[in-house]
Amino acid sequence: MGRDLNINVHHITRVEGHGNIVVDMKNGVLQKAQLDIVEAPRFFEAMLKGRNFQEAAIITSRICGICSLGHQMTSLKATEAALGLEVSDQTVMLRKLLVHGATFQSNVLHALFLAAPDFLKVGSVFPLVNTHKDVVLAALRLKRLANDVGDVISGRAVHPISIVPGGFTMLPSEKDIAALKEKFIKQAIPDVEFILEVLISLAGEIPVFERETEYISIYSEEEYGLYDGKICSSDAGLFPVEDYLNVTNEFVVPHSSSKHAKFNRTSYMVGALARFNNSYALLSPMAKKAAEKIGLKAPNYNPYMNTVAQVVEVVHCIEDSVRLFDILLDKGIKNEKPNQEPTRYGRGIAATEVPRGILFHDYTYNRQGNIVAANCIIPTGQNLANIDDDMKKLVPEVIDEEKEDITMKLEMLVRAYDPCISCSVHLLDVEFVE
């Protein structure tokens, strides 16, 4: 007689937002293995309607306090696409620095404060303060440095102020850029190298599990895809960002207030592992060495390795930031005003990689410069179907283990995706019948 197994983790810990893990197996037959999303919708797309192009990015940055920069960046790009606003190379470089800062800050916090406690068999980061004090301090220093990048370049670390459609309202000085560069070289690089060594020492604690899926991310011919590029599917190749609806194919499921997504399979994965798998060749030299040292090779089909891919990306973001600082210092900071003269009014679609994966914003403007339609597709929502499919494969493979161990592996699986659940629940079309 097969095993009966019932697991219900109500509000999994160490993720952003609220989700429940539900597993039901009867007589060895898996009835259900899924992540129930129980967050309320956020209604940001509805809030954007009627808003002026100056306001859109300010509003959407409030979708999240963790990935506010990513939402703001994608929003700006969508507005610029809709209104035909070109931005300068300097603006692009400064934005890339901001994206790097947001990426490495989020990845460090997730890897060390949210995921690592599992590898060290403790319930939270607090015990690590006594046992791994130097690692916690290194993580806090990196977070502080990422905040400094946000403060210096965009006026504020969370919900940036000076990045607007068409450019920046205030620019950093070359002295500020030089000071950041020095901190990156003297502090950030040693800190991330130390963190990498710690992660290597924990590599044996990462669960061994594989399920090949479709990996979707931004892809650029010129650099590791974070700020801009085309949509890349590991199954189907490259697509223009404007085709995002044909890629994401959102659908509603009964157990989730966030929609799911699928493309060429029943699900796909976005995030650090997807970016690594699709753009490995474009990682910085130090990041490639880090990946080699920790044994991460592309393609990798173990979703638990998403956390490892995040740390590799931290190395990349830090090294590439130094490259960008050098270019800016070499060229000098030019006193540019934001370009805010629309050359068209229409629909604009943009994609950026935020820490958790590819983010889409889609706006349509009227001739008054106000939004008449908006859509946002969030990376965590795109991952949910993949998490469910992972669970459905994982549970039968570990069914002979103790219930507590199976539960822990399921929790670690969800955490590995670094979900930002509150971001992921957006508007459902509801028709009221009166």
Add this chain to the structure above:
Amino acid sequence: MIKIISLGNTLRGDDGIGPAVLQELAKTDTGEKFKLIDAGSDAFILLDHLTQTDPILLIDCARMGKNPGEIAVFSVEKSNIATVSKAIAIHGFSFAEIYKMAAALGKTAPCIIIGVEPKIITFNKPLSNEVRNSIPHIINYIIGEANSYAA
């Protein structure tokens, strides 16, 4: 330099007292005596500053059993951390956890909390009159502290 750190959510009535005080402070001309930091509800921002050396004045609404708008000022010590923690709300962590974490990581910055008893902290409400009226008193206190520190 003294750091003036506000906790709280401007969308939730009197929970917005911290950011409101920062807004008023930003209008004053006090030179380089203090740095204004809006920590929202982010525990890690607070942790980051607690692990540095500059003294902190933390402003938040705090349920202390007083009348709405009444202010209490207290130094954070290990002896009163449990009491403080019950009054201060940070998303995801308690103040006690953050303070203990900072202490375990090294010496903590001197920290004084300016707590204001709220009247209402529901969404979509402005500051109550009682709490709004406490702002000038808080600002006077902060400027006094900043002047003493600078002297």
